[in-house]
Amino acid sequence: MKPSFGEKIYLLAVYLVLAVAGLLCLLPLVHIASVSSSSLQAVASGHVTFYPIGFSLDAYKQLIEGTPIMRSFLNSVQITVFGVIFSMLFTILAAYPLTRSYFIGRRTYTFGIVFTMLFGGGLIPTYLTIRSLELINTYWSLWLPGLVSVFNLLVLRTFMENIPTEVDEASRIDGCGEWRYLLRIVLPLSTPVLATLALFYGVGYWNAFFNVLMFINEPAKFNLAVLVQQMIQSQTMLSQMNAASGSSEQIMLTPEMVNAAAIIIMVLPMMAVYPFLQRHFVKGVMIGAVKG
Amino acid sequence: MIRLWRRNIPLYMMFVPVIIFFILFKYVPMFGAVIAFKKYNFADGILHSPWVGWDNFKLLFSTPTTLQIIRNTLVISLLSIFVGFPFPIMLAIMLNEVRRMWFKKVVQTLVYLPHFFSWIIVSGIVITVFSQQNGLVSGVWESLTGSTYPFLYREGSWLAIFVGSGIWKEAGFSAIIYLAALTSIDTTLYEAASMDGASRWRQIWHVTLPGLRLTIVLMFILSMGRVMEVGFDQVYMLQNSTVSNISEVISTYIYKIGLMGSQFSLTAALGLFESLVSLILVLIANGIARRYGNGLW
Numbered sequence: 001m002k003p004s005f006g007e008k009i010y011l012l013a014v015y016l017v018l019a020v021a022g023l024l025c026l027l028p029l030v031h032i033a034s035v036s037s038s039s040l041q042a043v044a045s046g047h048v049t050f051y052p053i054g055f056s057l058d059a060y061k062q063l064i065e066g067t068p069i070m071r072s073f074l075n076s077v078q079i080t081v082f083g084v085i086f087s088m089l090f091t092i093l094a095a096y097p098l099t100r101s102y103f104i105g106r107r108t109y110t111f112g113i114v115f116t117m118l119f120g121g122g123l124i125p126t127y128l129t130i131r132s133l134e135l136i137n138t139y140w141s142l143w144l145p146g147l148v149s150v151f152n153l154l155v156l157r158t159f160m161e162n163i164p165t166e167v168d169e170a171s172r173i174d175g176c177g178e179w180r181y182l183l184r185i186v187l188p189l190s191t192p193v194l195a196t197l198a199l200f201y202g203v204g205y206w207n208a209f210f211n212v213l214m215f216i217n218e219p220a221k222f223n224l225a226v227l228v229q230q231m232i233q234s235q236t237m238l239s240q241m242n243a244a245s246g247s248s249e250q251i252m253l254t255p256e257m258v259n260a261a262a263i264i265i266m267v268l269p270m271m272a273v274y275p276f277l278q279r280h281f282v283k284g285v286m287i288g289a290v291k292g
Numbered sequence: 293m294i295r296l297w298r299r300n301i302p303l304y305m306m307f308v309p310v311i312i313f314f315i316l317f318k319y320v321p322m323f324g325a326v327i328a329f330k331k332y333n334f335a336d337g338i339l340h341s342p343w344v345g346w347d348n349f350k351l352l353f354s355t356p357t358t359l360q361i362i363r364n365t366l367v368i369s370l371l372s373i374f375v376g377f378p379f380p381i382m383l384a385i386m387l388n389e390v391r392r393m394w395f396k397k398v399v400q401t402l403v404y405l406p407h408f409f410s411w412i413i414v415s416g417i418v419i420t421v422f423s424q425q426n427g428l429v430s431g432v433w434e435s436l437t438g439s440t441y442p443f444l445y446r447e448g449s450w451l452a453i454f455v456g457s458g459i460w461k462e463a464g465f466s467a468i469i470y471l472a473a474l475t476s477i478d479t480t481l482y483e484a485a486s487m488d489g490a491s492r493w494r495q496i497w498h499v500t501l502p503g504l505r506l507t508i509v510l511m512f513i514l515s516m517g518r519v520m521e522v523g524f525d526q527v528y529m530l531q532n533s534t535v536s537n538i539s540e541v542i543s544t545y546i547y548k549i550g551l552m553g554s555q556f557s558l559t560a561a562l563g564l565f566e567s568l569v570s571l572i573l574v575l576i577a578n579g580i581a582r583r584y585g586n587g588l589w
Contacts, residue, residue, distance in 0.1 A: 011389065021464075116318040118570075119570075121567070122546075123543070124324075124546065125323075128324055148313060178303060182306075214551060232415070260420060
């Protein structure tokens with residue numbers, strides 16, 4: 001059946017709106033990248049849009065030489081790598097027993113875990129707990145409170161439950177113990193969902209901000225998010241002061257450019273892994289959606 | 293029976309660390325919330341600080357500042373929920389109409405991307421783009437109207453930017469769930485509808501939307517649980533002293549007054565109030581949905 005004229009217009013509109021939506025998501029980032037790599041004059045005059053004008057990497061040079069961004073970058077890497085390992089380990093250890101029908105107390109534990117998703121003690125009691133455990137100013141304060149995400153746990157449990165039971169029975173007859181069954185059969189079969197969860201945890205740790213702000217007081221231990229936030233905050237104060245005093249004088253290098261460079265550095269690792277993991281996370285979200 | 297217990301030994305070896313984690317970092321803080329009914333001081337700790345009954349709550353609900361903060365929280369989160377709610381649905385429906393797979397893939401890749409940026413990044417972009425001095429939007433605005441406008445320093449435009457940046461970041465990713473639901477709609481329904489001469493619009497109205505009803509209800513219940521909270525990162529990054537009348541919310545207040553100002557008991561009371569209202573809202577939303585056979589549990 002040939003599409004009618006009205007349908008053609010309709011489809012054209014759909015494609016157009018979607019194209020605009022896609023561009024809207026990309027262009028702000030392109031703009032930031034352009035600002036970070038343009039010349040000072042071009043940025044100050046406000047002519048930079050979606051491509052660099054008078055290409056220069058001075059902002060990056062100033063960022064690396066003038067701010068502790070390299071140290072923060074390494075801190076972020078450390079927080080993310082160890083965080084993902086710990087979180088994945090505990091999520092697997094939590095999910096697997098909950099899929100075993102003969103696990104004593106299974107329903108009670110499931111309820112106890114899901115309940116923490118609906119109700120929590122709040123910020124202050126959590127902070128006091130962390131402090132009484134003397135974890136302030138250590139990265140354990142970032143890894144431990146959010147060790148297991150209940151949502152991720154439910155996604156993994158649902159996935160493991162769907163592994164055919166014939167596999168289970170066959171390996172039982174071969175005399176396979178729980179640990180070996182988990183390591184040799186269940187985990188290899190779960191690789192796609194494990195990759196998704198690792199991505200979710202990784203993004204969470206990489207982007208961690210509030211916990212770092214709360215629990216880490218030594219600037220040497222700040223991660224990228226807190227460092228970038230402080231840079232942006234000081235820029236806002238600066239521009240407010242400029243606006244108040246009415247002076248149009250610019251400070252040597254507009255801090256905007258340096259901030260833009262910092263934003264790009266923080267986004268870059270994410271952009272690097274994103275294409276590889278995209279097909280996985282769509283699947284992961286769908287599993288979670290079916291049995292949230 | 294003994295065999296069953298023995299079979300459970302390896303499982304418990306796996307699970308005991310998990311139990312310890314949940315007790316230590318979820319349930320201990322839950323009981324730590326009793327300091328909302330105490331006058332907490334460092335020397336006595338949570339257990340031995342003196343009880344004060346409902347005093348903290350009375351103080352909370354008689355202080356204009358805290359009442360305004362609760363009101364701000366409700367205004368901002370309800371606006372975000374209700375204005376933002378249709379976007380992922382529309383996006384999913386439109387993506388579902390696309391037949392050219394490469395186009396669909398490209399658009400999906402782009403609209404999912406902002407979800408993975410932290411609020412620090414998104415706010416940094418927002419502040420740069422709306423900066424009054426040489427921001428991109430301000431430049432366009434200036435060439436249109438001849439004067440600059442302090443977008444981030446007026447309450448109306450600040451709210452719009454706040455809600456808009458939330459939609460920008462999450463609408464694409466939230467669409468995944470609706471897309472998943474759309475794949476489960478029986479395609480013969482569309483064929484039947486188009487046989488009957490239903491236009492694309494009528495097909496969306498009579499086939500697609502009813503097919504999405506369950507998911508929409510589910511997402512709505514989940515969003516009810518967030519009515520009392522406005523994500524800390526976003527507000528904290530975007531707020532400034534000029535718009536603090538509308539931008540100070542529960543989470544930022546607890547951080548500034550509670551943690552920085554050491555008003556532990558008072559803000560713990562505020563936090564407990566927030567958690568309880570959220571729990572009640574989820575239960576009510578689920579109860580209503582269950583009455584129509586769509587409950588979450």
